[in-house]
Amino acid sequence: MGAPLIDLMQFTSVVAAVLDRGRKRPREIAVERPSALGAAWEKISASALASDIRAAGLGWIGLGLKPGEAVSILGSTSYEWMIMDLGAQAAGLVTVPIYETDSYEQIKWITQKAQVKAVITDTTAQAVMVRQLAKEPELAGQISEVFSLDDSGLTRLLEHGRALSPAQLDQRLEQIQLEDLCTIVFTSGTTGRPKGVEMTHANFLRPMNSVIEKRSWNEWVFDPGARVIYFLPVAHVLARFLGYQQLVGHGTGAFLPNSKTIVQDMQTFKPNALLVVPRVLEKVYNAADATAGSGIKLRIFRLAARTAEHWARLQESGKEITFAHKIKIALARKLVLNKIRKLLGGNLQGIVSGGAPMAERLGRFFIGCGIEVLQGYGATETTGPLTMSERIGNKTGYVGQPLLCNEVRLGEGGELQARGGSIMRGYHGEPELTKEAFTEDGWFKTGDLGQIDADGNVKITGRAKEIIVTAGGKNVAPAVLEERLKGHPLISQVMVVGDNKPFVAALVTIDKEMLPTWLKNHGIEQMDITRAARDTRVLEALQRAVQRTNRAVSRAESIRKIKVLTTDWTIENGMLTPSLKIKRDRIRAAYAEQIEDLFTKREQK
Template structure:
């Protein structure tokens, strides 16, 4: 199939902007709990729709008092937290344009984004961020204001006080001037292949995106009919995925909480306390939850029963999938009995670790392993995998609630068309497609053609209109023998091994394909402990024969899915993982291939000696 369209579920908004939802909800249902906010003692407190409206209005008045006006761009450099959402909606109330900046950005990255976007004011989280901005402020003559969330009484309190005398009508005049075509935000790409580009996203883009998702997936936002929907946002708000979740929660009247750290030690306690009914996450989170449960079972001497429970969950979910697509009768009586046996001992405990209420989740940002998706389905949590880009305001495809096809990124979201070009590139058309790159008409012309977005990703559509991403055009390797290899699939399969943190496949203009592999230190420590072995220094660990044998098994398993010419012939285990700090990962944890190959040029050359 070359093209597939899903019709819209409702008409796109013709008037207004993103902030209107805050005021409309407060007027219709002022006492509804709109957000959860953790106080200084770590206790979650409810914020009503009316309460949030009042805070947004007060902050907007303060921003006006400090000179922020319609069309101004204001940078936000922070982790995911309540105040970010507050600033977003206060700025959108004024028709201003928030420019998100990753909190881990370097001084030069910050300079480029603030300079390119001609930012006039900036919100930072803490002193380190303020110093980063301060180190380049002499090259940013348009930057007039810098507010710090965690300084003194905090930026929100200071601005609220400054705006106390501003008439509310001034704010509402700004708000009424916002139209769907007004620019909502400029989000910079992660820059895997060069300098980040600013994606100009309108209010209409985000309203179309979130309203279509809400209209199609709203029934799964709740654990069961009648429950209040709630989601905990732990994705970075500097990324389009996190931003889309924020907007969808406010527009869809879903209780929204914020958590700044995706690491399991910080995230799991907040999931248990906040008890979301669904979450939106990246595959990394689901992988961490699964591997943590597996290690715990092994440490308690229950590795065998756990692996049996995994097998039963996968077979059970696969049977349900076959039934949904009319190619099977569903789980057999024997399989249903086995599944019920593991419900309390394994599956229920995993759901409890995620708060206990969650029955559905959405995953994006990168590909999820089919087996992992099937396991979570069998354990009682359906994960709807989707696909999108910053340029498509997040999701362009997602698996529909009633017919999830694991291993694919689903069908187009309502109102969207997916087209596969002659060279296999995925093209998108829909109301969520951005209006172009800021100050870069040449780059815009390269990806936008008559409303169609050329994504740079390669994919195939099956007979049901489900999309599978097979690679990225710019990442295709061509060996010296002329064989083209898409590295992402191989890398993902190697990464499925619990000891592997990252994998990068190399081989461009080389005689064969090889790989560099990094280790998950927590998993390795557990693996050594289970063998009654002491922890090893990194230099010894990478040469450990038993560890090398484990990684070789991962590589051999990955190779079974490709031809001999495409298979990984050899690999090197690295002592340290690729990190954003060293310029080897983007803030969204994507590999910077050229930077990695340059940094590890000696190791790559050694693979071909």
């Protein structure tokens, strides 16, 4: 039995719903965070959470900030991040997240554009940078306060509110209207300067209420016993949305700064659901494949993986599952697949994937492990999920039906378009860009190409701006090839190229974490990435991966050549967005010479 449903539309803000939980269900454990002792987790009740939020809200008011003014949080995912964010909401302020990896110029642009008045950072070094940019002529006198968490920043913020009456916060809360601006989230800027997406309180509450009404995901993020680790950036709207979803319900969330300790954290926290981008699942699968070793052990692993995928296909098709099939999956789980589940904490029931397309064979592998895999689809402009898969009738490769507050259609050229309660108010200070983002009859143009089946399930087939048109006139969707090729343990990132060229090619980067294990398993001496990128045995393995990938497409769409690069693409070097999407324009510019070589140099024999 699930918990009684909550009508979130009785509130005018997310923070009001979280504070209501603290009043009505004060003893529920809302958050757990790692203690200083390591393996133990500090439990934070709904009542304590509410108190922390109220204290932060009074602190923001104590800084002299007025309703509607903007504040920024520059830092990694953490309990403190959520407290400062929700406290700002309670004070009637507008939160403007800043990614840790944003450059000086990007932060300058964001704070100037959003007229940010105060900033809290993770580190003193970040605070020094913000203070420096606050002296720039364009920002002179705008930013009045800069705190850093590693220098008692949160304590200092709270001190500003200690002398204030709680009634002052209550008054601010009562003034909030559904259509008031809640946050401005600047897109990660894969092209040009980031655009500030304006989201109202209603933009969060309406889709959150739709998720609860649908019930499908409630066992994972809403009901008592629901336990989710959030390690994706809460500066990104997807993690923030689902974090809110849990905080207003009955479950427990953990907000962790990065994925470096995720395996250890999962084994002690034991989540029943996990929010990821597909690349995280690729890394788990590739690590399992690489550590399987070689010879009979590797063959057993890959046989188990094929069995898992076949099992998932059978379940999805509704065909009869024979006794022989049950024996095969039971044996595969006993020998291999249960070890994967144990690695992920042993209690994992479901994986929610979003932020990028997920390869179907990857989803089916984890389903075969006994873990449900659901996908959501959306964008910053849709306040996170626009569509969500259902646990009953889930179709691998589809991203589900639109939330109850939204509707979708296919526009010109097969572009997916949407309208409804979660669609942004517009781009901050950019009326012309806002107008361009919508059709004349008011539908938001997602820029993604899609299909919609008879039941209303959506399938994303590519991004309109990313479609490659070869010199022969063949349209090629790069995502299909890229996701399949990244399934090889040696490969970290892929970008398919070939626009106006005679054939399709790809840039490939090597996974430096997987390289040593792969070399050992194949009886090859250890070498660095620079040598590996030229080694005949490594290149032959990558070419076999290309051949397997090409089986999914026609010859005209197949990858004919690859260029193996010696530098991986990361968030830090500006080649990936915070949600781990490749920045195609940036990569094309940085590797223009290598791309040209693919089409002008003859292949080496």
